[in-house]
Each structure stands twice: as structure tokens, then as C-alpha cells.
Amino acid sequence: MFYQLPPDDDHNELPLTFNSEIGFLNYFLSAAFTEKENNLASAWTGHEPFLFCLLHYTKPRRFVELGTHKGNSFFAACQISQTMNNAIECIAIDTWEGDEHAGFYSNKVFENFKRDFIKYDNIAKYIRKRFSEAVSMFENKSIDILHIDGLHTYEAVKEDFETWLPKLSDLGIILLHDTQAKTKDFGVWKLWEELQNTYPSFEFEHSHGLGVLLVGQNPPAHIKLLFNAMKKEEVVQLVKYFFSGIAGVEKSKKVLKQSIKRSVQKEFKKSYTWRIGRLFTYLPSQFYKLIQKQKREQF
Numbered sequence: 561m562f563y564q565l566p567p568d569d570d571h572n573e574l575p576l577t578f579n580s581e582i583g584f585l586n587y588f589l590s591a592a593f594t595e596k597e598n599n600l601a602s603a604w605t606g607h608e609p610f611l612f613c614l615l616h617y618t619k620p621r622r623f624v625e626l627g628t629h630k631g632n633s634f635f636a637a638c639q640i641s642q643t644m645n646n647a648i649e650c651i652a653i654d655t656w657e658g659d660e661h662a663g664f665y666s667n668k669v670f671e672n673f674k675r676d677f678i679k680y681d682n683i684a685k686y687i688r689k690r691f692s693e694a695v696s697m698f699e700n701k702s703i704d705i706l707h708i709d710g711l712h713t714y715e716a717v718k719e720d721f722e723t724w725l726p727k728l729s730d731l732g733i734i735l736l737h738d739t740q741a742k743t744k745d746f747g748v749w750k751l752w753e754e755l756q757n758t759y760p761s762f763e764f765e766h767s768h769g770l771g772v773l774l775v776g777q778n779p780p781a782h783i784k785l786l787f788n789a790m791k792k793e794e795v796v797q798l799v800k801y802f803f804s805g806i807a808g809v810e811k812s813k814k815v816l817k818q819s820i821k822r823s824v825q826k827e828f829k830k831s832y833t834w835r836i837g838r839l840f841t842y843l844p845s846q847f848y849k850l851i852q853k854q855k856r857e858q859f
């Protein structure tokens with residue numbers, strides 16, 4: 561059972577450095593260049609720098625993820641928690657069976673997830689259940705940040721949002737992935753249209769879109785400051801350029817890595833080792849053919 565979190569009195573005073581917007585941004589963006597530990601990649605990759613910043617800045621006590629798959633976004637949260645003195649408890653919830661959008665996958669995905677999870681087992685937990693079954697394990701107001709990334713139809717994401725909303729604490733932030741995906745029956749964009757004016761919010765359009773909603777009833781001062789700053793056109797534009805820019809760099813790093821790998825492979829094929837290797841696989845088959853031929857001639 562995950563119990564209600566006490567009021568967050570530690571964050572009701574703002575550090576002096578936040579007195580100016582530049583001071584605030586300087587601190588907020590400082591975790592963006594954290595080097596990612598795992599090699600996983602998914603549609604979420606472009607939001608990892610923001611997740612590092614958000615968690616580093618907001619200092620949530622409990623982060624819960626609905627929809628973890630291989631663990632790309634989840635392990636990013638675990639990683640930053642470890643750099644913050646294990647401040648954030650991270651909980652992953654998934655059936656690890658897949659769904660109509662992510663595709664249905666084999667148990668190997670869960671086996672690999674458990675292997676990678678070991679590194680973070682001092683701060684993380686996982687629950688292999690449907691979201692609707694796991695929800696009763698959480699008391700109301702027991703989660704500071706909830707990331708919703710399960711099935712992306714309008715009906716599914718609305719149900720996830722509504723059933724989990726009471727579980728959010730006074731700090732309460734909900735992240736919704738895929739707010740920009742409009743193919744097939746993806747419907748997060750539709751829910752986002754309904755929610756973005758109901759709660760203080762901002763959205764990143766890159767990497768399929770990520771919506772950030774402040775649902776907490778009584779947020780501490782630093783959370784209010786973040787959402788107030790993101791109401792200002794010049795701040796929000798700068799922050800959006802910054803994170804979509806980094807996402808672009810991350811993507812080009814990946815493309816670069818792939819093209820280096822391809823050219824290394826190409827060079828390797830021309831190399832001496834490759835030729836000798838080929839010879840070792842070629843010679844035995846030639847010997848075999850020769851012996852067979854000799855046998856045939858003897859008869």
C-alpha cells in the first residue's frame with residue numbers, strides 16, 4: 561500500500577536564486593544535460609532532458625508511471641532520483657504484455673526490464689497489473705507526479721486520468737504523452753484540448769507531444785513559480801526551443817551513431833580480419849565438396 565504524502569512544507573520558501581526569471585531558468589534547465597545511462601530508445605526519448613529538469617526542480621517524493629514498456633522514460637526518472645540522493649520513489653505499472661498501439665510483445669520485454677531494473681531497486685518498485693487493478697494500492701494524495709503513457713485512445717486515456725486523479729497530492733503534476741499524435745485512433749490530443757484550459761498547463765509539441773498539467777490543489781511555491789513562468793510567452797517559447805533543440809541534437813547523435821556503425825561495418829568488410837574470417841568459413845566448405853567428389857569418383 562502506498563500512503564498519503566504529508567504537506568510539502570520544505571518547498572514553501574523560494575531560494576534567493578529564483579528571484580529573477582534568469583535565476584529560475586538557470587536552475588530549472590541545469591539538469592537538462594544529464595548523460596542518459598541506459599541505451600533504450602522509444603518515442604519518449606526526446607522528452608528525457610525535460611523529465612530530468614522537472615524532477616530535479618520539483619523534487620517530487622513519489623513518481624508513478626502508467627505504461628513503462630522497456631523502461632525508457634521510467635529509468636530516466638530512476639536515474640535522476642539516484643543523483644538526487646535517492647529522493648524520489650519511482651513506481652512503474654504495466655502488464656508488460658503490450659497493447660493495440662505499442663503492439664503486443666513477448667515476456668522477453670519484461671525479463672529485460674527486470675534485468676535493467678536491478679540497478680535502481682533501492683528507489684524503484686514495479687507492479688505488474690492492469691492500471692485499474694493497481695489503483696487500489698494507492699491512497700488518495702499519495703503521488704506527486706503521475707506520468708500517463710498507456711493505451712492512447714481517447715477513452716483509455718480519459719479513464720486513466722479520471723481514476724488516478726484523486727491519487728495526486730497537493731503538489732500534483734500529471735504528464736500526458738502523445739498529445740500531438742493524431743494518427744489511427746490516438747485521442748490524447750482530444751483529452752488535452754479539454755484539460756489544458758481547466759488546469760494550469762503547458763505543452764511541448766516535439767517527440768509526439770507532452771502535456772504537463774498542474775492538478776494539485778495547494779502547490780508549494782516553487783511549483784507555482786514554474787507554472788506562472790510558463791504562462792509568459794517569452795519564457796514558454798525559450799523553454800520550448802531549448803527542449804525541442806536538445807531533442808533534435810539527441811536524435812542526430814543517434815543517427816550519427818548509426819551511420820558510424822554502418823561505415824565501421826563497411827570498413828570492417830574490407831579489412832584483413834574480415835577476409836581471413838571469410839577464408840575460415842570458405843575453406844572447410846571447399847574441403848567438404850572435394851572429399852565428396854573424391855568419394856564419388858572412387859565408386
Ligand SMILES: C[S@@+](CC[C@H](N)C(=O)[O-])C[C@H]1O[C@@H](n2cnc3c(N)ncnc32)[C@H](O)[C@@H]1O
Pocket residue numbers: 601602603604626627628629630631632633634653654655656657658659662689690691692709710711
Ligand atoms: C506506449 S507504451 C509505454 C512507453 C514508455 N513510457 C516509454 O518510455 O517508452 C504503453 C505501455 O502501456 C501498457 N498498458 C497499456 N494499457 C495498460 C493497462 N490498462 N494496464 C497496464 N498496462 C497497460 C502496455 O503494456 C505498454 O507496455
